[in-house]
Amino acid sequence: MKDQITPLKDSDGNNMLHLVGKYAPKNRLQDVTGVAFQMQRELLWFKEVERMIPPSYRERKNTAGLTPRELFTKNHKDLVSKGEDWMKGTANQSMVVAALIATIVFGVAFAIPGGYDQNTGYPMFMKKEIFIAFVISDAISLIFSAASSSCSYPF
Incomplete structure (x- = not known):
């Protein structure tokens, strides 16, 4: 056919x-x-x-x-230019969200759950496995959100 x-x-x-x-x-x-x-x-x-x-x-x-x-x-020239504007807007919104996440994660890194031991200055839950998992996940989220906020606006 x-x-x-x-x-x-x-x-x-x-x-x-x-x-x-x-x-x-x-x-x-x-x-x-x-x-x-x-x-x-x-x-x-x-x-x-x-x-x-x-x-x-x-x-x-x-x-x-x-x-x-x-x-x-x-x-399709008009559609291409509208698409570029749409992509720039989406990238800007993603950058704002990534910056907010990085700000919150950065603050959480210093506000350790359980606080610090007054005598030694070390975190109270330092020897607990869940605390180590928290610190690692917090560090990973800080790295990824900082990387995505710096890379989300390629134009």
């Missing part, structure tokens, strides 16, 4: 891949949340159809002189 559909063209000289390169209707993208995921869906659909058609059809130009990839790029 695909061999019969693939060579067809519309009145503008668009083959099947050109038509996929056009922007999808809004109702098709509404079930996907986030502009970046919408762009991903569009790109995956384009690549799937591209894989299906013969290589010679991928470089054919329509009456406007555009290849399917050029048409896709032209029609």
